[in-house]
Amino acid sequence: MNLLLRPFLLFVFLFPLLPDLSQAGQPTVLTRFSDNDTISKPDDRLPIVLVSAHQKHDYFGVLAELIYQDAFQRLGRKLEIRYAPLRRAEVLHRNAMVDGDVGRTDAFHQQFPEMIRVSEATVSVRYNAYSQLPNIKVNSWDSLRWSSLRIEYQRGDLMASYRLKDIGPSAQLTQVDNLTLGLRKLFAGRTDLFIGMERGINHVMAKSEFRGKKLYRAGFMEAFEGHVYLQPKHRELAAELSDVLKAMAQEGVIERYQQEALHILD
Numbered sequence: 001m002n003l004l005l006r007p008f009l010l011f012v013f014l015f016p017l018l019p020d021l022s023q024a025g026q027p028t029v030l031t032r033f034s035d036n037d038t039i040s041k042p043d044d045r046l047p048i049v050l051v052s053a054h055q056k057h058d059y060f061g062v063l064a065e066l067i068y069q070d071a072f073q074r075l076g077r078k079l080e081i082r083y084a085p086l087r088r089a090e091v092l093h094r095n096a097m098v099d100g101d102v103g104r105t106d107a108f109h110q111q112f113p114e115m116i117r118v119s120e121a122t123v124s125v126r127y128n129a130y131s132q133l134p135n136i137k138v139n140s141w142d143s144l145r146w147s148s149l150r151i152e153y154q155r156g157d158l159m160a161s162y163r164l165k166d167i168g169p170s171a172q173l174t175q176v177d178n179l180t181l182g183l184r185k186l187f188a189g190r191t192d193l194f195i196g197m198e199r200g201i202n203h204v205m206a207k208s209e210f211r212g213k214k215l216y217r218a219g220f221m222e223a224f225e226g227h228v229y230l231q232p233k234h235r236e237l238a239a240e241l242s243d244v245l246k247a248m249a250q251e252g253v254i255e256r257y258q259q260e261a262l263h264i265l266d
Helices: 005-016 059-074 086-094 106-110 158-164 179-187 200-204 233-251 253-265
Strands: 028-032 038-042 048-052 079-083 100-104 123-129 150-154 172-176 192-195 216-230
Touching: 005 048, 048 059, 048 086, 059 079, 059 100, 059 233, 059 253, 100 106, 123 158, 123 179, 123 200, 150 158, 150 253, 158 216, 172 179, 179 192, 179 200, 192 200, 200 253, 216 233, 233 253
Parallel strands: 048 079, 048 100, 150 172, 150 192
Antiparallel strands: 028 038, 100 216, 123 192, 123 216
């Protein structure tokens, strides 16, 4: 063979093996052929679309982005989280216009029994009422009904907003933009009770601004866990996602994201 033709033929032979750069940056899934050999291919499936009734920049919104973008990347799937008011989100679920919900309590299953609950919970929340005075005591949301106390909670807190919507006209109910401001007003005597998540309150109280101040827990209000819910067609994905979330919890990743979300919102 002509020696001058050899480099050209070698280039033609190898050229089809060069990577397709048009797929760069896309999530990939691994297909296992043997114990030692794997090959990656682009994931051309549509993104999984989850809806959230929380705001994108509140605690649950930030936490959802951190946890689930990581989890779905581990699954080799693209994820899109959309934000919608509570009633709009329910319409989307009822008409199967999204693939699922980013996080709901067990009560959601009573409303949408056909949807698949991802068994591994990612959020565990305790709500308490706090006071700067030791003599103020409450024991439930109902105990605040028709109260004359000045009660405050964080704006955008769906749980507190929902539970307190029928508290009665005698109570002085206000909202505040963040937990730090809420505790400042409480210690200044401008409110009697502040209602919020235990984790968030503990995080704020650890700041130097509140060092030496005594905060009393006036009462436990409620505890719940948050689960992802998926449309029935995603039953297999629900099992896979549960396994990934369980592994992330065992690695301590979920706990780190919970702390990171609080720092992002500082």
